Amino acid sequence: MxxxxxxxxxxxxxxxxxxxxxxxxxxxxxxxNRGLQYTADSSCKLVQDPLLRGCENGALHAASGQVFFACAVDLETRSKWFPPAHLLDREAAKEPKGAIVVLDLKTTKARKLDLHNFTPSFHTFGIGIAPSRSDPKSIIISAVNVGLDGNSIETFTHKIGDKHATHVNTFRDEKLLHSPNDVVPIDEDSFYATNDRSKAAVGSLAWGIVGNLGWSKAATVVYKGKDGKARVVADKFTLANGITTSADQKHVYVVDTMAAIVNVYERRHNNGLRLRDTIEVPVLGDNVAVDGSTGAIYVSGVIDIMGCLKDIPMKSPCLSGVVKVTNNTGSDQLYGKKFNADVVHTEFDRVVPAGIAAVDHHLKKSFVAGWHGGVVVCDKVF
Structure with a gap:
């Protein structure tokens, strides 16, 4: 048998x-992942704060030990209004509660940033940060907004420690960024963003399924420059999802969810991207972070595919996890294996599913957050 x-x-x-x-x-x-199960870790605790709900993506500011999250806050609203998942209840979208929430990893205290000079409806889920070139005490924050006014990339400046961020600009391009998923700023005027599906898939659930099954590789990465214009700099993704840069901004990392890979690109002098490596990971990856100290890549995402994807938006407890990608130093590197990609943390019901994780070596802490549930902080480095 x-x-x-x-x-x-x-x-x-x-x-x-x-x-x-x-x-x-x-x-x-x-x-x-055969045989892989959820393993409780006593060093990890769920942060009990109502602000930290639906924080699907976040970016660590290593110098301050603070994480800047794009949070739904109100999960009921997200379950009714989220265009990327074809949830289109416009009445629910009229009262947005989405926010940029700052979590201090040392104290595990969270606060919502007041957004100055910004009034549009704010439904955010993709976020990235970069150091300010004009003020060493400030950062640039760029966030994906899927509001009633249409999809956009919203950019803010923030002085570390302040209670607010100041809006700098809004960027829209319905031709090239019709479905933005994640963004990483380079400075106040430029960024890279993922466009996660074809134009046809934006308005059609059927076409979205076709794309996710791999029949249509129409997702892209877009660069928007100081001249205000956008252009495609990488293409042929099944579902281009999380994106980030190395600490020196010389490399760009992009998750292709349905292919379960991370593409590593080298930035060229004209801000184009040259593919250097494609790394297979044992999860359907969502977002990605890079350890500025070691260069390790952390990809968070779905392990139990059927369990996590049985309802949209994903609410039911299911096995997800964090993968750590490092250079392979073993003897099998002689046979072409350049990287190790190992599951270093699992989640089941506190974070559903794991969407982003990163580590802080100075504080000896790690965090993981996701689509539903809250944020888990661990007293160790993954």
């Missing part, structure tokens, strides 16, 4: 891989 079951599974995998490219990814993840 075991032989028959094994043969059937193998046959289904072959047929699935032929019918839709995502089938090959799902089969790979199933094999790599």
């Amino acid at each position: 075991a032989i028959i079951v094994t043969a059937l599974v193998a046959l289904l995998a072959i047929v699935g891989g032929a019918l839709f490219p995502a089938g090959r990814t799902f089969y790979r993840l199933q094999q790599e």
Whole structure:
């Protein structure tokens, strides 16, 4: 009987891989994560704060030990209004509660930033930060907004420690950024952003499914420069999701969720991107962070594919986790294995599913946050 079951599974995998490219990814993840289960970690605690709800993405400011999150705050609103998931209750969207929330990893205290000179409806889920070139005590914050007024990238300046951020500009481009997912600023005037699907998939759930299954690789990365113009600098993604840069901004890292990979690009002199590496990871990755001290890459995402994706938006407890990618120093590097990609942390019901994680070496802490639930802080470095 075991032989028959094994043969059937193998046959289904072959047929699935032929019918839709995502089938090959799902089969790979199933094999790599076989036997993996949720493991409780006593060093990790859920931060009990109503502001820290639905913080799907966040960016660590290592110098201050603060994390800048894009949070839904009101999960009920997100469950009704979230265009990327075709949740389009416009009445619910009229009272936005989305916010940029700052979490101090040392004290685990959170606060909502007041947004000065900014009035549009704010439904955010993608966020990135960069140091200010004019003030060493300030940072640039860019956030994805899927408001009633349309999709946009909103950029702010913030002095570390202040209670507010000041709006600098709004950028829209319905041709190239019709479905922005994540953003990483370079300075006040320029950024890289992921556009996670084709124009056709924005208005059609069916076309969205076609794209996610790998039949259409229409997702892109867009660069917007100081001249105010945008252009595509990387393409042919199944679902371009999280994006970030190295600490020196010389490299750009992009998660392709449905392919379960991270692409590593080198920034060129004209801000174009040259692909250097493609790294397979054992999760359907959401967002990505890079350790500024070691260069390790942290990718958070879905492990139990069927359990996590059975309802949209994802609410049900399911196995997800954090993957740490490092350079392979073992003997098998001689056979072409350049990287190790290991699951270093798992979540089940506190964070559903894991969407972003990063580490702070100075404080010896890590955090993980996600679509639903709250933010978990661990007294260790993943």
